[in-house]
Amino acid sequence: MRSLFDANRLNSELSNAFIDFEKRIPNLYKVSELYLDTNDPTKKFKSEFFLLRRFFGFLKAFLITLLKSNFNLEPRSEIKGDVLLVSPYINKIKGNNFFFGDIQNHFHNLKKTTVDLRIFNGVPPISDYLGEKDNSSLNVLYLPSLSLNENILVFKELLKTFKDFSIAIKEEKDPIKKELLRSIKKRLFSRTNFFNFYLSAQLDNFIKENKFKYALVTFDGSPWERIFCKKFKSLNKTGRVAFYQHAPITEKSYSLFNKYPKLLNPDHIYCSGKGPHSIFLNKISFLSNIHILGSRKNIQDSQKRNFNKEESVLFITQGSSRDIFILYKIALRLAFQERKIKVKVLLHPAVYLGLSFKFLNVALEFFLSNFKCDSVSDENTFFKSKFMVYFSSSLAIEKMFYDIRPIHLTNSSNNNPLSILVDKENPNLSWCTEANDFKDILNIINSEVNLDSKVEKYSKQNAKIFSQEYFEPFQITKEFFSDY
Incomplete structure (x- = not known):
């Protein structure tokens, strides 16, 4: 059909x-x-x-x-709280919730208690999830096995x-x-x-x-x-x-x-x-x-105005393994071809690619000194990177305050969250740009570093405004509970 x-x-x-x-x-x-x-x-x-x-x-x-x-058939004691926060389980995140951040503090300011329930949604292996223990200090819960x-x-x-x-x-x-x-x-x-x-x-x-x-x-x-x-x-x-x-x-x-x-x-x-x-x-x-509601991803205009940029490109992945490997291969090719450029692939914390990928990645990092792939990054990664290549990642929006030029790699869905910031007639002349393949990425990287669009709509400053409005500070008031 x-x-x-x-x-x-x-x-x-x-x-x-x-x-x-x-x-x-x-x-x-x-x-x-x-x-x-x-x-x-x-x-x-x-x-x-x-x-x-x-x-x-x-x-x-x-x-x-x-x-x-x-096999423990004893009933668990009732768990009490005003708000149940529910999100996917990420085995690499044990502290504050990856998705909600410090939202519990905002509820606590309203004298409301929260419980953090983390759901297994298919990744990583189920054995990891079923082996987790509740964290009473953070009110983190996991659903027990059947x-x-x-x-x-x-x-x-x-x-x-x-x-x-x-x-x-x-x-x-x-x-x-x-x-x-x-x-x-x-x-x-x-x-x-x-x-x-x-x-x-x-x-x-x-x-x-x-x-x-x-x-x-x-x-x-x-x-x-x-x-x-x-x-x-x-x-x-x-x-x-x-x-x-x-x-x-x-x-x-x-x-x-x-x-x-x-x-x-x-x-x-x-x-x-x-x-x-x-x-x-x-x-x-x-x-x-x-x-x-707002977001933990809100970043106010960074106080560090003069970023000490390196010749570096950041590849930001999302959950799809298909998209991850596409970006990973392009990043490897860039690292091989441009040895003076530092290349880093940033994996989403929820991604689980198995042991074989880990071994392969260790070997590649050993032979390529300018290549690194990890799921952990600090702010210096964003301070120093000049470009970030992505399919559809919140980091592309969130980290624009660090003067990283976003390059959207077009895919089958063309699902670019920054699409309205791209000059479709001259994408290379807008701060947020697009690439169809490796050659396009290379051309953008080798272009004028400080390029910025003369059209306000496609400028770096407008991109930062877009970021601020996309991820606003948490704004939780008593009205949140008005329909109880």
Whole structure:
């Protein structure tokens, strides 16, 4: 069906599927393939994964959780707090929440307590997550593993969902919808979907045991967010759920704007600043409670005006392994070809690329003295870098105050959050620029370092204003709790 290869039509079909098949396939909202991949909107439907490879991932996940089953059947004591902060688990971050920063201090100023719940969303290995211990000093919680019996029930739920898909496909008359359901059904037994169903069971236990009034959930269109939303609102009738946009978005961030059945939609959406707030207001008509909350990424104009820049280029990656390796290869090529330039690849802290990548990277760093790849950086990295190459990273917006010229490497989605700052007719003449390939990047790097657009809209100063308005300071007042 050709329509499934068109991103806009596919997005519409996916959104409608929740409503059309909600009753016939009750667990439909847990399935990952119902959420459009904005980096490559059609990849899940263009190519078939190898059946054995996909099923092996599912089987491995199931066996690991069986081995890690919770045999301690004693109920946990009730956890109390005014606001439940919910975000993905990052095994490299043990202290303050990577997504919320010091937001708990702002709530504490209003005499409100917070609890920090970190969710496993597929990476890194599940064994890392299940081995974590709650941190009482920071009020950080992790969902405990399921019992042996609950693990079996998760598997049964997947089997039931597979059967529901089969019946719905048989009964469906519309060829487009039938094809869509078939595509999703083929991928049902995957590692990702197993963990979605596993999380659903974990949340059943957690929410029944703890009656929080308000949950603030990170929002980037991932399946687990909708799973949490439905569980929280259905098991806690007086509870409210707010989604918090914390990362860059564009008009093409399809999965953030879809209307779903009521229990899958949040009561509020909070944004990091004016820029994203404006996009949400333009794209969402079914929800009026859209407000600005602010962000930990807000940077006031740096006091260090005269940056001691080096001949250095920073490659900023995001979560997609596909995009990471594209940038990694280009960075390596630049380091090989331009030995006088320091090249660093900055990995997102949530990324897990396995041991083989670590060994390969150590070897490459040994032979290339001007190349480094790491997930940790200090402010000096940004103070000294002249350029940063990215696909769609919040750092590209956040760190513009350090006079780093952003270079967006165009990809299949062309999902550049700085697009409005790029002069499309003469991209190399605007401070925020774009490149199609390695050659373009090299030309920009070798251009005039202090180049700045004479057109105010595309100037460095306007880019800094854009950054300030995209990630504003946290602004939490008593009105946040007005609908309790």
